[in-house]
Amino acid sequence: MSNLFDLLVAGLATGAIYALVAVGFTLLWQTSQTINFAQGEFVMLPAFLMLAAMHVGAPFWLAIILGILLSMILLGLAFKMLLVDPMMRHGVLPLAIATMALAIGIKEAVKQFFSAEASPFPSIVPTGDITVLGHVVSLQSIGVLVVAILAVFGLTTLLNRTSLGHQMQAAAQNPTVARIIGVPVERMILLTFLINAFLVALASLLITPIYLAKFSSGEVLGQAAFIAAIVGGFNQVRGAIAGGLLIGVLDNLAAAYISTQYRAAVPMIFLIAVILFRPQGLLGRAEERTV
Amino acid sequence: MSGFAKPLKIALGLIVIAGLIAIPMNFNRYGLFILSQWAVMTIAAMGLNLTLGYAGQVSLAQGAFVGIGAYASAIMTTHGWPLPAAIVVAIVLAFAVGWVLGYPALRVQHHYLAFVTLAFSTLAFLVFRNESWLTGGIYGISNIPRPHFFGIATTKPLPFYYVCLGSLAIVSLAIWWLIRSPWGRAFMALRENPLRAQSLGIDTRRYTLMAFAIGSALGGVAGALYAPLTQYIDPVPFNLSLSLDLLMMVIVGGAGFYFGPFLGAMIAVLLPEWLRFTEGYYLMLYAIAVMGLLVWSPTGILGILDRYVAERRTKAASALRAVAKSRLETAQ
Numbered sequence: 001m002s003n004l005f006d007l008l009v010a011g012l013a014t015g016a017i018y019a020l021v022a023v024g025f026t027l028l029w030q031t032s033q034t035i036n037f038a039q040g041e042f043v044m045l046p047a048f049l050m051l052a053a054m055h056v057g058a059p060f061w062l063a064i065i066l067g068i069l070l071s072m073i074l075l076g077l078a079f080k081m082l083l084v085d086p087m088m089r090h091g092v093l094p095l096a097i098a099t100m101a102l103a104i105g106i107k108e109a110v111k112q113f114f115s116a117e118a119s120p121f122p123s124i125v126p127t128g129d130i131t132v133l134g135h136v137v138s139l140q141s142i143g144v145l146v147v148a149i150l151a152v153f154g155l156t157t158l159l160n161r162t163s164l165g166h167q168m169q170a171a172a173q174n175p176t177v178a179r180i181i182g183v184p185v186e187r188m189i190l191l192t193f194l195i196n197a198f199l200v201a202l203a204s205l206l207i208t209p210i211y212l213a214k215f216s217s218g219e220v221l222g223q224a225a226f227i228a229a230i231v232g233g234f235n236q237v238r239g240a241i242a243g244g245l246l247i248g249v250l251d252n253l254a255a256a257y258i259s260t261q262y263r264a265a266v267p268m269i270f271l272i273a274v275i276l277f278r279p280q281g282l283l284g285r286a287e288e289r290t291v
Numbered sequence: 292m293s294g295f296a297k298p299l300k301i302a303l304g305l306i307v308i309a310g311l312i313a314i315p316m317n318f319n320r321y322g323l324f325i326l327s328q329w330a331v332m333t334i335a336a337m338g339l340n341l342t343l344g345y346a347g348q349v350s351l352a353q354g355a356f357v358g359i360g361a362y363a364s365a366i367m368t369t370h371g372w373p374l375p376a377a378i379v380v381a382i383v384l385a386f387a388v389g390w391v392l393g394y395p396a397l398r399v400q401h402h403y404l405a406f407v408t409l410a411f412s413t414l415a416f417l418v419f420r421n422e423s424w425l426t427g428g429i430y431g432i433s434n435i436p437r438p439h440f441f442g443i444a445t446t447k448p449l450p451f452y453y454v455c456l457g458s459l460a461i462v463s464l465a466i467w468w469l470i471r472s473p474w475g476r477a478f479m480a481l482r483e484n485p486l487r488a489q490s491l492g493i494d495t496r497r498y499t500l501m502a503f504a505i506g507s508a509l510g511g512v513a514g515a516l517y518a519p520l521t522q523y524i525d526p527v528p529f530n531l532s533l534s535l536d537l538l539m540m541v542i543v544g545g546a547g548f549y550f551g552p553f554l555g556a557m558i559a560v561l562l563p564e565w566l567r568f569t570e571g572y573y574l575m576l577y578a579i580a581v582m583g584l585l586v587w588s589p590t591g592i593l594g595i596l597d598r599y600v601a602e603r604r605t606k607a608a609s610a611l612r613a614v615a616k617s618r619l620e621t622a623q
Contacts, residue, residue: 094589097542105578112571261421268410
């Protein structure tokens with residue numbers, strides 16, 4: 001029993017990070033029909049930006065701020081203006097391919113300018129264990145879970161409770177009508193790109209201490225976030241959150257109870273089943289088709 | 292003008308073919324390996340171009356089919372079977388799996404299909420890696436023999452290059468015929484407007500499955516040649532990034548253009564070699580080049596050519612019109 005509890009906590013902690021990444025992913029899809037195949041690399045890069053800041057002598061807290069700012073400029077602003085905007089009118093596929101190329105570019109740039117080796121990364125949460133309900137749980141898992149939940153909670157509050165959030169949702173759901181009623185759609189789209197950049201920087205900060213900073217670590221993360229987003233529902237923020245947690249837990253349980261060799265297969269089979277039997281995702285709305 | 296265009300095209304084609312046969316005779320081992328790799332990847336990309344460019348189905352699993360073909364060929368030839376038999380088995384196997392994978396395509400479209408095929412790609416990789424009784428696991432299969440044809444051994448790089456080139460020629464002709472057949476027209480109708488295709492009496496179910504299965508079978512052919520080319524296979528080359536690379540080849544060359552895969556594969560295989568003098572930067576430069584190209588022309592390289600030709604035609608037509616108009620005016 002205690003084993004199951006530990007697995008659940010660890011699964012929820014990684015799941016919460018997947019959720020952060022998946023939420024940004026669905027936001028981009030909703031507002032600009034961008035499928036970002038470089039999302040995993042977007043998570044990998046900020047950790048290296050922070051490490052680079054520390055190499056030139058910045059203290060950890062300053063490195064974090066610089067990393068998040070740089071991430072918002074590079075992965076939010078520049079990504080939108082240099083790649084997404086010029087390609088948006090050409091449809092989903094060429095843009096998706098361009099983000100694949102971007103993923104290769106980021107990976108190679110980090111490998112070349114930084115290191116091909118894995119680097120350790122300081123944790124913002126103190127390491128150590130505490131006892132919860134008679135179980136030993138690592139502080140890191142709890143910390144990751146708490147920060148991720150706070151971020152997601154903040155985001156959903158922004159989206160559902162504030163006027164800015166309502167404008168963002170309107171811009172995502174029906175840009176034409178939103179424009180007519182006076183929503184600055186372009187600015188809202190830019191905002192979602194910035195939010196995505198912030199979320200991936202946060203995810204990077206949370207996950208890198210656990211798995212080390214490595215140029216290739218984006219592949220696995222990006223795929224997990226994809227699966228989370230689709231399983232939960234591509235067009236729903238809460239779907240992406242649920243999907244993230246579900247995939248995190250499923251992955252951990254599969255490794256323990258099914259087979260370590262095929263642990264990666266379990267979320268994949270789950271994904272195929274969801275797409276075939278409920279393509280809109282577990283919590284998603286069916287997209288109306290207009291012919 | 293069009294009277295000249297056709298002989299010109301044929302002459303150009305013959306020069307390219309003669310070049311592909313004659314020039315590599317002076318190449319070293321490595322150059323021949325790269326060119327053979329180009330031929331093999333072109334075959335796989337042509338299959339994907341059929342699925343994506345002509346039938347409009349996004350697949351991220353072509354690399355997995357190359358893997359299926361490669362393992363089928365490696366396992367059979369190391370057990371003493373001849374390569375042609377292995378190729379046939381690779382085709383049948385990839386066709387059957389592709390047919391089954393086509394069923395999701397009937398239910399879901401576009402990005403959902405991309406993700407189903409992405410998942411399949413990862414599953415195939417896990418099977419290659421974990422079923423070591425069959426695939427050798429992470430140690431792979433080594434000493435894959437190269438075939439004998441009519442008593443001639445193709446063990447040396449040059450003869451095997453001709454095996455790859457000859458296979459590419461056969462596949463090219465087959466596709467050339469296919470896209471001009473009613474099948475190809477049905478594929479294109481499916482891509483342009485599935486509803487209209489259906490109302491014209493095209494069995495969309497069957498053709499979607501066919502597009503997937505034929506495209507996958509060509510991936511199998513490429514894999515069956517890849518195994519004897521490298522003479523050693525392990526799961527790593529057939530992971531998701533091969534599927535992504537093949538997709539990039541098709542789009543960069545020009546999806547839906549017959550010659551798109553030839554160009555796309557050339558860029559993906561040769562450009563990194565040409566950029567090798569930049570050492571570690573070559574993949575980065577390649578990525579930047581691909582992004583730049585797609586921003587500039589999302590229909591790929593042949594899309595640029597297509598636009599240029601169309602522009603010249605309209606210019607020529609309006610010039611003719613102007614001449615005709617002035618003649619009319621002077622006649623009056």
